[in-house]
Amino acid sequence: MSRPRVVIVGGGFGGLSAARALRRADVDILLIDRTNHHLFQPLLYQAATAALAPSDISAPIRWILRGQRNVATRLGTVERIDRAARTIALAGVDEPIPYDYLILATGSRHAYFGHPEWEEFAPGLKSLDDAQAIRSRFLLALERAEWEPDPQARQALLTFVIVGGGPTGVELAGALPEMGRNAFRRDFRHIDTSRVRVVLVEGGPRLLASFPESLSARAQRDLERLGVEVRTSTIVTGIDAGGVTLGAERIVTRCVFWAAGSVASPLGRALGAPVDRAGRVLVEPTLALPGDDQVFVAGDLAAVPWRDGLLVPGVAPAANQMGTRAARNILAQLKGRPMQAFRYANKGELATIGRHAAIASLGGGKVRIAGYPAWLFWLFLHVMYLVGFRNRLSVLLEWGFNYIFHQRAVRVVSEGRDGLR
């Protein structure tokens, strides 16, 4: 009898944790991803702000799993899932791929709240390509501003609007003025990069809504000290090539970055199981589909109730824990034991605000840290968790240099990439 075949779709935190949790299992694992690399998403904003190179925050999936002999890795895009036949189909591949167990962990993309036409003007930040697009736009805007004779056009090029006051938006907003003030200060002759205008727009009443209120307020103060204009309770009503409309107000800008909400990967709907409004799959407490214990969903793609009517948040530790739980529930079935319900162990939340400042909420908000100690804690945790020894050292080196010399080294704008229109 051949060994059970576990197919994992997605090489993010959820998929990788699932594969690792099955490392001693008597199964054949196939891990499929659209790209060849695992991406350390918590540091993606650093690639977008020229502080780290794409290769610093990513590693080839097959390299990560090279020592685990029961895993094979395949580059491909899943197009269809046939739960009746227990197969999936890859784009451009005729032969369907059979599974005995399927773990779907394909995450989320940014969503534009019914305005897909905004995407062209306001790139979001989910992939390395996104990070490079944002980096190019930012750098090219400064290049153009340097030689723009018209003061109004120049001001538009030096204005950056970030939509969304969650961790990604706050981290981007904190990094931009810091770059202008330090890294770029001596490089330009005609513009004063320390005077870039950064506006952070949030629809809700406060930044970082998932944190305790006192920390939200602290983050806003820290950002404002850096010169960021924070607009809470402000709704974006239009984005086009010339700027952003906020109800009656118009901000003229050439660079808008989107960090305001995501929608689950379309593969969730392809399962034919119930999904919520954001496309997340309504899984059982075991993370299996209702009525189908051979298909599991982990990470951002799963809608899992947590507390106070909230869902388990779309953060890396939650995806890791779900991936592990899904894998263990497959093992339980194979051994004839009962499956267990997923329980989110909330280690806390962290967000960093420029240089030297961060906020951390630990133990469900019981421990709150802000400022420099929180920033050191953030630094320590992120280096610890970065996948792969080599990436850790390289990031430490880059950070050391950035810290000491205020340098942003990863400033390549490739020829093919325009970014600004």
Place this chain on the structure above:
Amino acid sequence: MSRPRVVIVGGGFGGLSAARALRRADVDILLIDRTNHHLFQPLLYQAATAALAPSDISAPIRWILRGQRNVATRLGTVERIDRAARTIALAGVDEPIPYDYLILATGSRHAYFGHPEWEEFAPGLKSLDDAQAIRSRFLLALERAEWEPDPQARQALLTFVIVGGGPTGVELAGALPEMGRNAFRRDFRHIDTSRVRVVLVEGGPRLLASFPESLSARAQRDLERLGVEVRTSTIVTGIDAGGVTLGAERIVTRCVFWAAGSVASPLGRALGAPVDRAGRVLVEPTLALPGDDQVFVAGDLAAVPWRDGLLVPGVAPAANQMGTRAARNILAQLKGRPMQAFRYANKGELATIGRHAAIASLGGGKVRIAGYPAWLFWLFLHVMYLVGFRNRLSVLLEWGFNYIFHQRAVRVVSEGRDGLR
């Protein structure tokens, strides 16, 4: 009276050296480049073979020149040069840019010997974009081979043909089998990457024609020991999606890389001065244009006689020396002194062949080194010359890891990039 205005086009070795040689001069310098970065071309093949990140071998031009207050840097593409009016025009910019002195150092692109249709199937290696395209093709070919059921199609995916036996071709050819044998060995389950087939095709009778014959022979032996098939005196007669035709022979492959000759930047012809067959400008011994001492050409774009009927080679030290000479001849004119003829100080030639092997010809071939000592010498020189303290350290770190762990860390294939058809 305003200061003389020196416009330098090109931020490669020639242009940067020219700018630096003018650092104490009472002139206003404008350096224009199509990209925002200086590229350390001698290590470009390492970016193409996933050993170094693009940001390791490049640095923003305005960052390199940040401390030199008489230089301004501008991102732009020169479209026209009007020597009568002494202006240049940038694409998309209405206002022409005036100059008192112009230094053109825009280098060369790869040329396909009258077969521009080959470019699509056989990318060359001149820019970071080129390096990333080659890297993606190589990595994607391995990914596809891993899951290709048909043995012949699989073999085609594991066959790599490099056209051109100069330093770039030799360095690429030496790196590929080494990668397959070490870096990727444990990552794949179905293919044996140590058995990739690498064919190096050279039209002339020997590799590295500019080196002494004994070193050419040594390089060929070293490559063959790595498993590379070296075909000298072999002319490519066709390249298409399915493979390469060498007269009567056909090599079925999905990956062809082009390292066989270059043609000067089209700006040379835009000067309206005499050029040679490869588009290089036939400059005076002073590097000025015939009859126009206000326009100089430096680097690969200049055709400068050397010895034995050869031209000064298109290598970084030659470009550096020309840039400096052009700048000094401008200074001479400003000070009313006579200009001096350019004399190439040939420091020698180097090429590396995989791990632990290289060849070096110093003092016009009087000193010849091969093997491990030459490789150590190569390593030392390239680290020494890499622009910028930070890049040097980062490269040392990468190389240390690659050396100890046989790792190729920079293996990101971005989503947008297909490469293989």
